[in-house]
Amino acid sequence: MRKRRPTIIDVAERAGVSKSTAARALAGAESILDETRERVLAAAKAVGYERNHLAVGMRSGRSGMLGLVIPDITNPFWADVARGAQDRAAEADVSLLVFSSDWDPAKEESHLRALRRARVDGAIVNPVSDALDDLDRFGLPFVLIGSSAERFADVSSVGSDIAQAVTLGLNHLVSKGHHAPLIIAGPKFRLARTRFLNTVQRHCIERDVDPAQLVVEDGEYTFEGGRQAMLRLLDRPHVGHICVFAANDMMAIGAMMAVRERGLRCPEDVSILGFDGIPSGAFTLPGLTTIAKPGRDIGTRAVESLFDEIEGRPEHGRVYMPCRLIDRASLADLSREPRKLAG
Amino acid sequence: MRKRRPTIIDVAERAGVSKSTAARALAGAESILDETRERVLAAAKAVGYERNHLAVGMRSGRSGMLGLVIPDITNPFWADVARGAQDRAAEADVSLLVFSSDWDPAKEESHLRALRRARVDGAIVNPVSDALDDLDRFGLPFVLIGSSAERFADVSSVGSDIAQAVTLGLNHLVSKGHHAPLIIAGPKFRLARTRFLNTVQRHCIERDVDPAQLVVEDGEYTFEGGRQAMLRLLDRPHVGHICVFAANDMMAIGAMMAVRERGLRCPEDVSILGFDGIPSGAFTLPGLTTIAKPGRDIGTRAVESLFDEIEGRPEHGRVYMPCRLIDRASLADLSREPRKLAG
DNA sequence: GACCTTCGTGGGAACGTTACCACGCGTTAG
DNA sequence: CTAACGCGTGGTAACGTTCCCACGAAGGTC
Numbered sequence: 161m162r163k164r165r166p167t168i169i170d171v172a173e174r175a176g177v178s179k180s181t182a183a184r185a186l187a188g189a190e191s192i193l194d195e196t197r198e199r200v201l202a203a204a205k206a207v208g209y210e211r212n213h214l215a216v217g218m219r220s221g222r223s224g225m226l227g228l229v230i231p232d233i234t235n236p237f238w239a240d241v242a243r244g245a246q247d248r249a250a251e252a253d254v255s256l257l258v259f260s261s262d263w264d265p266a267k268e269e270s271h272l273r274a275l276r277r278a279r280v281d282g283a284i285v286n287p288v289s290d291a292l293d294d295l296d297r298f299g300l301p302f303v304l305i306g307s308s309a310e311r312f313a314d315v316s317s318v319g320s321d322i323a324q325a326v327t328l329g330l331n332h333l334v335s336k337g338h339h340a341p342l343i344i345a346g347p348k349f350r351l352a353r354t355r356f357l358n359t360v361q362r363h364c365i366e367r368d369v370d371p372a373q374l375v376v377e378d379g380e381y382t383f384e385g386g387r388q389a390m391l392r393l394l395d396r397p398h399v400g401h402i403c404v405f406a407a408n409d410m411m412a413i414g415a416m417m418a419v420r421e422r423g424l425r426c427p428e429d430v431s432i433l434g435f436d437g438i439p440s441g442a443f444t445l446p447g448l449t450t451i452a453k454p455g456r457d458i459g460t461r462a463v464e465s466l467f468d469e470i471e472g473r474p475e476h477g478r479v480y481m482p483c484r485l486i487d488r489a490s491l492a493d494l495s496r497e498p499r500k501l502a503g
Numbered sequence: 504m505r506k507r508r509p510t511i512i513d514v515a516e517r518a519g520v521s522k523s524t525a526a527r528a529l530a531g532a533e534s535i536l537d538e539t540r541e542r543v544l545a546a547a548k549a550v551g552y553e554r555n556h557l558a559v560g561m562r563s564g565r566s567g568m569l570g571l572v573i574p575d576i577t578n579p580f581w582a583d584v585a586r587g588a589q590d591r592a593a594e595a596d597v598s599l600l601v602f603s604s605d606w607d608p609a610k611e612e613s614h615l616r617a618l619r620r621a622r623v624d625g626a627i628v629n630p631v632s633d634a635l636d637d638l639d640r641f642g643l644p645f646v647l648i649g650s651s652a653e654r655f656a657d658v659s660s661v662g663s664d665i666a667q668a669v670t671l672g673l674n675h676l677v678s679k680g681h682h683a684p685l686i687i688a689g690p691k692f693r694l695a696r697t698r699f700l701n702t703v704q705r706h707c708i709e710r711d712v713d714p715a716q717l718v719v720e721d722g723e724y725t726f727e728g729g730r731q732a733m734l735r736l737l738d739r740p741h742v743g744h745i746c747v748f749a750a751n752d753m754m755a756i757g758a759m760m761a762v763r764e765r766g767l768r769c770p771e772d773v774s775i776l777g778f779d780g781i782p783s784g785a786f787t788l789p790g791l792t793t794i795a796k797p798g799r800d801i802g803t804r805a806v807e808s809l810f811d812e813i814e815g816r817p818e819h820g821r822v823y824m825p826c827r828l829i830d831r832a833s834l835a836d837l838s839r840e841p842r843k844l845a846g
Numbered sequence: 847g848a849c850c851t852t853c854g855t856g857g858g859a860a861c862g863t864t865a866c867c868a869c870g871c872g873t874t875a876g
Numbered sequence: 877c878t879a880a881c882g883c884g885t886g887g888t889a890a891c892g893t894t895c896c897c898a899c900g901a902a903g904g905t906c
Contacts (some may be wrong), residue, residue: 165642167891167892167893168892168893169892177855177856178855178856178895179856179857179892179893180855180858180894180895181854181855181856183893183894184894186853187894191583191852191853191854191855192853192854192855193853193855195863196854210616210619210620211892211893212620212622212891212892212893213620213621213622214560214561214566214622214891214892214893215891215892215893215894216563216862216892216894217557217893218561218860218861218862218863218892218893219559219714219860219895220861220893220894220895220896221861221892221894223557224621225600230642232586233576233582233589234579234582234583235587236579236582238579239576239577239579240577240581242576243575243576243577243603246601246602246603247603250602250613250614250617255600255617255621256583256600256601256796256882257568257599257600258589258601259589259593260586260589260590267850270593271593272555274593274596274598276553276554277553277554277555278556278557278567278598279555279557281558298510299551299707300900305772306904325642335642337635344840346573374869384869392636403526413524413786415570415730420788432861433860436635439783440782440785440786441786442783443756443783444787444788445763445784445787445788459848469855492801510861510863511862511863516878520885520886521885521886522862522863522864522885522886522887523864523865523884523886523887523888524884526864526865527885529883530864534882534883534884534885535883535885536883536884536885536886539884539885554862554863555862555863556856557861557863558861558862558863558864558891559862559863559864560863560891561861561862561863561893562862562863562864562890562891563863563864563865563891563893564866564891573902649876652876681891740851772897814851826862
C-alpha cells in the first residue's frame with residue numbers, strides 16, 4: 161500500500177497559502193513576497209513535494225519528453241547517438257523515450273504512434289521508410305538523422321559529413337602511398353552508398369584518375385557482407401599491394417578475416433581502411449585504421465535542432481558533422497617505397 | 504502553425520454521441536451497442552484521433568511509462584539489457600525512459616528524480632550507490648539489476664547467474680585440460696568479484712585443489728586493467744602453459760594484448776577465458792572464448808518482474824539468468840597432451 | 847479626499863481523460 | 877398494472893497543474 165503523493169495543494173495548505181500562490185512560488189515568479197516564497201519552498205521540502213509532469217504537460221501542452229527512434233540501440237554507433245541525445249536532453253531537464261525500429265517500417269510506424277500518444281514534444285528519427293508523406297504524418301516537430309534523410313530537402317536533419325570523411329580517408333591513403341583503393345560499398349538502394357561513391361569519384365577526377373577504372377564490390381553492411389566482398393576482390397587478377405576502402409567497419413573487419421583466410425597478411429599484403437569508428441576496430445589484429453563518425457555529437461546536435469524546431473524557429477537545413485581519422489595499423493606505408501598499384 | 508490535436512470530444516461530436524459513450528467505445532467496453540461502437544471507431548479514424556496518454560495517466564494514475572537507469576547505454580552489455588527491456592515494454596504498449604548514470608551516484612539520484620517527476624509506473628535500476636535508504640526513497644515500484652543488487656534481500660532483482668557461469672567456464676577449462684587457471688578479478692570493493700572468486704574457490708575444493716594456491720590479480724574492469732593484471736601475472740615465475748580466467752571480456756582482451764606484447768602467443772603459450780560475451784570478442788585474434796551473460800533476457804525479465812511489482816504481487820526474490828559458453832579460439836586444447844600446470 | 851496604480855494574493859476555469867451516478871426505455875416478474 | 881431490473885447512454889466530477897481575472901490593501905497623484 162503506497163501512500164498518496166503530495167500535491168501542490170498539500171504544499172499550499174501546509175504553507176497556509178492558496179494553491180495559486182504556492183504555484184507561483186514553486187515556479188520562481190517574481191511578484192511574490194520573499195517571506196511567502198520561502199515558506200512555500202520549506203513546506204514543499206517538508207512534505208516531499210515533486211511536481212507532476214503529467215499534469216504540467218496536460219495543462220501546458222508540453223510533456224517535457226522527446227522521442228528517439230533509431231534502428232538498434234545495440235549497434236555501437238546508434239548507442240553513441242542515443243547517449244549524446246540523452247545527455248543533451250538531461251541538460252535541458254527533458255526525458256528521452258528510446259525506441260529501436262530494427263530497420264522495419266512497421267515497427268517504426270508503431271513507435272511513432274507510441275510517441276504521439278505519449279505526447280512527446282518532438283522526435284528524432286532515423287527514417288527507414290522512404291515515404292515522405294509518412295514523415296508529414298508525424299504530426300509533431302521532428303528532426304531526421306542519417307544520410308537517408310538527405311532525400312528530404314525541407315526538413316531539419318543531422319548527419320555525418322560523408323564527403324568530408326571520405327576525402328579525409330582518401331587523402332590519408334594518398335599520404336601513405338595508396339592511390340586507387342578498391343572499394344567495398346554498401347547495398348545498392350542505400351543513399352549513403354551513392355554519396356560515398358560520388359565522393360570517391362570526385363576525388364579520382366581531382367587526381368586525374370579515370371573514375372571508370374574504379375573497382376567496386378557491393379555487400380551488406382555486415383561482417384559477412386564485407387568478407388564475401390573481399391573474397392570476390394581477391395579473386396580478381398591483381399599485382400602487388402592491395403588497398404581496400406570499406407564503407408563500414410564491420411565490412412572492413414570481415415574483409416580482414418577474408419584476407420587471413422586466403423593466407424595473406426594485413427597490412428603487409430593488403431591495406432584496409434574502414435568507416436564508422438566502432439570500438440571493436442581497436443581489438444582486431446592489426447588494429448583497424450578507420451574514419452570515426454561523431455555519433456555522440458550527432459545525437460547532441462539533433463536534440464539542439466529539435467529544440468529549435470519546437471520553439472518554432474526551424475532552420476530546415478542539413479547539419480553535417482565532421483568525422484575524424486583513427487590511425488591504427490591496418491594500412492601499410494608505401495610512401496617511401498616504389499609505388500605499386502592494385503588492379 | 505500546427506493545428507489542434509483531435510480530442511475524444513471531437514470524436515464524440517462527429518459520431519453524434521456523448522464523450523462518455525465515445526470513451527467506452529474506444530476502451531472496448533462491452534455494454535455498448537455494436538452499431539454505436541463502430542460509429543465511434545469510424546469517427547475516431549476519420550478525425551485521426553489518438554488517445555492522450557498524459558490525460559489518461561493523470562486520471563488513472565498510470566502513466567504507461569517505465570524508467571531504466573543503467574550505467575552506460577554505450578556499453579554493449581547494457582545496450583543489450585536496454586534492448587530486452589525495450590522490446591518487452593513495447594509488447595505491453597508501454598514506453599521506456601532510458602538514463603545513463605555513468606556510475607555516478609549524483610547522476611543516478613538526479614535521474615531517479617526525473618523518473619518520479621515523469622510519474623513513471625516503475626523503474627529498473629542498476630544501483631551504483633550502496634545506500635539502501637536511497638532505494639527506499641525511490642517512492643515507486645522498482646526492480647534492481649546486476650550483482651550489486653544482491654546486497655538487498657528484500658527487493659526484486661534480476662541478474663546473471665554468476666555461480667552457474669563460472670562453473671560452466673571452469674568445467675570447460677577442465678575439459679580442455681586446464682586445471683588451475685590464474686585469475687584476473689575485478690576491483691576489491693565490488694560484490695561481483697566476491698561472488699566470482701567464491702565460485703572459483705568452491706570449484707577448487709570440489710576438485711581437491713587447495714584454494715590457497717589460487718593466484719589472483721586485481722584490475723579495473725577495463726582493457727588497461729586487464730593488460731596490467733596480465734603483465735603482473737607474466738612477471739611471476741611460471742613453467743609451461745598458462746591459463747587465465749578473466750572476470751570480464753575487456754580485461755580478457757587487454758590480457759591478450761599483454762601476452763602479445765611479451766612476445767608470447769595465444770593460445771599456444773597462454774589460454775584466455777573471458778566473461779561477458781561482448782561482440783568485440785569475436786574479432787580478436789584468436790577469437791575470445793568467453794561466457795556470455797544474457798543481457799537481453801535480463802532486460803526482458805526485469806520488465807516482467809517490474810510488472811509484477813506494479814500489479815502488487817511482488818515476488819521480492821532474486822532471479823538468476825543462466826549464462827552460456829561461446830567457444831572460440833583463445834583456449835589451447837591440452838586434454839590430449841601431458842598435463843602441465845601454471846604456477 | 848476621491849481616484850488610479852501597483853503589489854501580493856485568492857478563486858476559478860481549463861487541459862483530456864475516466865469513473866461514477868442517474869436517467870429513460872423496454873422487458874419481466876409479482 | 878405496477879415494481880423491479882437490465883441495458884445503453886448522458887452528465888458531471890475529479891486527477892494536478894497553470895493561467896487569467898478579480899480583489900483588497902497600500903501608496904501615489906491631482
